Amino acid sequence: MGTSLLHIDLSALVANWRALDAVSGGSVETAAVVKADGYGTGAERAGRALFNAGVRTFFVAAVEEGVALRAALGPEPVINVFGGHMAGDQDMIADMALVPMLNSVEQITRHFEALPGKPFGIQLDSGMNRLGLEPVEWDAVRDIVVSAGPTLVMSHLACADEPDHPMNARQLTAFRAMTDGLPLRRSFAATGGILLGPEYHFDLTRPGIGLYGGLPYSDARPVVRLECPVIQIRDVAEGESVGYGNSWVAQSPSRIATIAAGYADGITRHISNAGTLFDGDTPCPLVGRVSMDLITVDVTHLPHAPKTLDLLCAHQRVDDLAEVGGTIGYEILTSLGHRYQRQYKA
Known part of the structure; x- marks a missing residue:
């Protein structure tokens, strides 16, 4: 997998419409x-x-x-x-x-x-x-x-x-x-x-x-999951820095995964050194700056070398990521890059 994979759950989309249609009431067109x-x-x-x-x-x-x-x-x-x-x-x-x-x-x-x-x-x-x-x-x-x-x-x-x-x-x-x-x-x-x-x-x-799947409809089912491939994992010694500007420095020996996604794909630089990706249920901190095509993630605590990490998933929905980036879920969704491979679930 060379590009990030955007999973889109059309059944969740339809379920959200049906639920809001029910709230609107039978005499109202939704x-x-x-x-x-x-x-x-x-x-x-x-x-x-x-x-x-x-x-x-x-x-x-x-x-x-x-x-x-x-x-x-x-x-x-x-x-x-x-x-x-x-x-x-x-x-x-x-x-x-x-x-x-x-x-x-x-x-x-x-x-x-x-x-x-x-x-x-x-x-x-x-x-x-x-x-x-x-x-x-x-x-x-x-x-x-x-x-x-x-x-x-x-x-x-x-x-x-x-x-x-x-x-x-x-x-x-x-x-x-x-x-x-x-x-x-x-x-x-x-x-x-x-x-x-x-x-x-x-x-x-x-x-x-x-x-x-966005607020203010808090009962919405999540519609998107963003799965990002790991290109490389490297060992970083204590005191070494990662990414542009030396903005993150390892405080102890670390393993850093570089993944294929960046601000050219609509991932805001405002989550640099603050965002989280997930390996299944396990959070992995984003370290260093988000660059154009790449993000670096600390996977030291994982017992295995992950092949992909999720930026959007059940554990981190669009509004969760938006809060970290100081924006709103609308901007996260509408910024999703066209370089992603889209995979639809009916």
Whole structure:
């Protein structure tokens, strides 16, 4: 084995979707977000598994992602594009039957002029100040937009991973003020919003990170395992250093395994001298700096010479590694490198 092996458990992915679908409730449609190449797991394979499990509505970030997903899934599912209708996108939107979530008056004008009568959704800004029409803009165009029949009107929560944050209730109030009483299908909740309770669910929920084993869905089954091959094991004498910058010095005679993975594979340098890999159930400390293609690991305590070590596994999930690296599970997942050999478990 010359490259690291990324194991992707599609059955766990589907189980996580079914569990979040159950939380959403029987009258609510549960979609799936597969942007960023399915959060690093491969959007086409993840999308097919979810489609076979019953998902009929998907969300991607950009039109190009929607084109690839449509090619993988065929004509049946609805594929919504969070980024909306950007300049030059009209041919791909029309040819691939994508549904842009229009985010501004400019995008509304572009879509209505370039693709009159074609499906669209609307994104409203309920307080996050990132994407979507602000209340005053929505008031100005609401009647025209509603008469054109959007397939969905949505907004996005800023603090859903903190259930007690007052921003959640403020945004809910703002979203309802903009949409109550209108004959529109509504969506407000991603993974965190689903867990906030039924008042956040509306007509459609759109889980993302929770499908792939990440927080805030703490009951999620792990979806990925990253198995890294050992290239070489060497003996290091007391006082000798390992890696760039002499940042780790052996305090006693040690055995150091060099494994084939590094920051070119999406492994953050922030876990240098702080991360852990696993030989089965046994933790092995990462020593020295993470370099472009290599990581060095202390295996002195192992009774054997390991052939592989796991960076992501049941003992260290994406959010555990993210905590060590000072980031979030989303970044760990979406940074998973394309040099990995991917192995899917159905």
